[in-house]
Amino acid sequence: MSGVRTPGSERARLATAGARAVTASALSRQPAKDRIKGNIFLALLLAAVTIALVGLSALVVQAFIEGGPRFSLSLFTDPPSSLNVENAGFRPALLGTLYLILGVVVLIVPLGIGSAIYLEEYADSDRWWNRAIELNIQNLAGVPSIIYGILGLAFIVRGPLDLGFILAAGSLTLALLVLPVVILAAREALRAVPPSVREGSLALGATQWQTIRKQVLPAAIPGVATGVILAISRAIGETAPLLLVGATTFVTFNPTFFGENFSALPVLIYQYAARPQEEFKVLAAAGVIVMLIVLLAMNSFAVWLRNRYEQQW
Amino acid sequence: MTSGANGQLTEQDPKDEMTSRPEPTHEKGLSQQIAVTAEPAAAGEDVWAKEKVFEVNNVTVSYDGKAAVKDVSMDIFRNEVTALIGPSGCGKSTLLRCLNRMNDLVASAEVEGEILYHGNDLYGPKIDPVQVRKVIGMVFQKPNPFPKSIYDNIAFGPRVLGLKDIDERVERALRGAALWDEVKDRLKDNAYGMSGGQQQRLCIARTMAVDPEVILMDEPCSALDPISTGKIEDLMTELKEQYSIVIVTHNMQQAARVSDKTAFLIVELDSTENNRWGQLVEYDETEKVFTNPEDPRTEDYVTGKVG
Numbered sequence: 001m002s003g004v005r006t007p008g009s010e011r012a013r014l015a016t017a018g019a020r021a022v023t024a025s026a027l028s029r030q031p032a033k034d035r036i037k038g039n040i041f042l043a044l045l046l047a048a049v050t051i052a053l054v055g056l057s058a059l060v061v062q063a064f065i066e067g068g069p070r071f072s073l074s075l076f077t078d079p080p081s082s083l084n085v086e087n088a089g090f091r092p093a094l095l096g097t098l099y100l101i102l103g104v105v106v107l108i109v110p111l112g113i114g115s116a117i118y119l120e121e122y123a124d125s126d127r128w129w130n131r132a133i134e135l136n137i138q139n140l141a142g143v144p145s146i147i148y149g150i151l152g153l154a155f156i157v158r159g160p161l162d163l164g165f166i167l168a169a170g171s172l173t174l175a176l177l178v179l180p181v182v183i184l185a186a187r188e189a190l191r192a193v194p195p196s197v198r199e200g201s202l203a204l205g206a207t208q209w210q211t212i213r214k215q216v217l218p219a220a221i222p223g224v225a226t227g228v229i230l231a232i233s234r235a236i237g238e239t240a241p242l243l244l245v246g247a248t249t250f251v252t253f254n255p256t257f258f259g260e261n262f263s264a265l266p267v268l269i270y271q272y273a274a275r276p277q278e279e280f281k282v283l284a285a286a287g288v289i290v291m292l293i294v295l296l297a298m299n300s301f302a303v304w305l306r307n308r309y310e311q312q313w
Numbered sequence: 314m315t316s317g318a319n320g321q322l323t324e325q326d327p328k329d330e331m332t333s334r335p336e337p338t339h340e341k342g343l344s345q346q347i348a349v350t351a352e353p354a355a356a357g358e359d360v361w362a363k364e365k366v367f368e369v370n371n372v373t374v375s376y377d378g379k380a381a382v383k384d385v386s387m388d389i390f391r392n393e394v395t396a397l398i399g400p401s402g403c404g405k406s407t408l409l410r411c412l413n414r415m416n417d418l419v420a421s422a423e424v425e426g427e428i429l430y431h432g433n434d435l436y437g438p439k440i441d442p443v444q445v446r447k448v449i450g451m452v453f454q455k456p457n458p459f460p461k462s463i464y465d466n467i468a469f470g471p472r473v474l475g476l477k478d479i480d481e482r483v484e485r486a487l488r489g490a491a492l493w494d495e496v497k498d499r500l501k502d503n504a505y506g507m508s509g510g511q512q513q514r515l516c517i518a519r520t521m522a523v524d525p526e527v528i529l530m531d532e533p534c535s536a537l538d539p540i541s542t543g544k545i546e547d548l549m550t551e552l553k554e555q556y557s558i559v560i561v562t563h564n565m566q567q568a569a570r571v572s573d574k575t576a577f578l579i580v581e582l583d584s585t586e587n588n589r590w591g592q593l594v595e596y597d598e599t600e601k602v603f604t605n606p607e608d609p610r611t612e613d614y615v616t617g618k619v620g
Binding site: 124126194196197199200201202203204205206207210214215218219 | 413415418420443444446447448450451453455457458459460461469470473474516519520523
């Protein structure tokens, strides 16, 4: 401090200089080999991302180039036609999709949340049957959708339920298809609510049901809602199972919930695209834009919902 | 305040209460390891002759068959602060959680022995744990407000219990927890926006809002700074006029400052050193435990020689 140099402080100066030199070499650039390895790895990662994005955007751009000129709001309101391609639209199919999804929501919200609450809050995971249920739900989430179509045809359209080729049968089939996804998402959301919230509630003399109903479930709602919306997005895009349960007819009138002869957006796009005339292929591309708009709107809503109500613990 | 403390849990056989209320159990029920001073020398008043809230008789708690705390016997008295101290793993939190049956939430936990609450066996067949927790509240180590507004945090308890005059209860509880002036203008704000100390006082207020008789506190200040800790300690001293408080703490000064009686537990090892469990060493008036303990192990611990 005083600035007076003593032999002792000279020793300290030397030691400091030595330490500085050692530190400088220790902190200097890493060996070239490590650096190259790191860069190669980074390049591979970027390539992976690029391939995925290019593939996806090529599809979207293709749809917009082909269908963009044909796209107009009247596509949402005009009925399809196999003769008058200028005035053909997607209205019955759009309504069919909306009705289908409405039915799906009505089915999956109570069933999905109920199953998740049972598995997460009540089930004793030491019991083999609960573990078996869990494992099955995880597997069901990965079953190809055509299998659900066959199931719907055999058990809902025909067989035990015998509903016939009606729109409600399509809803039921799609609901079965996305239910595992909803259950898994809802369980994640319930699990994210810290145990301390449950303890705090129970310690006040609330029952388990009051705790779940008034504390755990409200805190998990954003996560559950996100899962439901993503499941719906998946259901909107499904074509294969619908083809099996009756959405194959070319309908020009609005569907009803329990009526036969219904269509859905992806099915109609498929039907237009399969026609030989070039105009219908363009119409199909425009239909893809319609569907993208619906899907993006739903997914954005899911993201907004998650950000808006997300709880930091 | 104490209204119906005996009758509230269930309609228990009145004779139950008669038979299960033994004579001063602090002498009778204690096992030989526990050094108990008989009557205190100071002050003419007999500090062991007060009304008992809990009588813990030879209680052993095990998880998956392994004892976490063994053979504890102690009485906990009304309108006092009783502190449980001891090193980590001595089972003091486990013991505390038995007093309002929070251990029921752990499937593998098993309680042997007897815990009497005003003479009623807390683990008796007719007892509903939900009813137990209504009269024996709990404050946890980490502040755990609900992800709701400050108002709704307090109102939740009274609402689920179907109590009336929610607004009035909320204000009373917040005033009781010395929080009213700090939050009265932002009752609708989310409780997660409060400081840690405020959150913990909110949790205490939340417990008070349902008018319990006993408040159990599991290291309530361990996550808080000294100023917040001081506020909560002051609060405890006030609260004991109205409630009986049992507090688990790692902070010996805190035990010395706030409690009337202190129980000291240690970790015992068996000869193979594979099994460890907690054991009660000494239970006495706080002043005696800290100044003139009976057991040398207590002295080593409270003077900082071990632990």
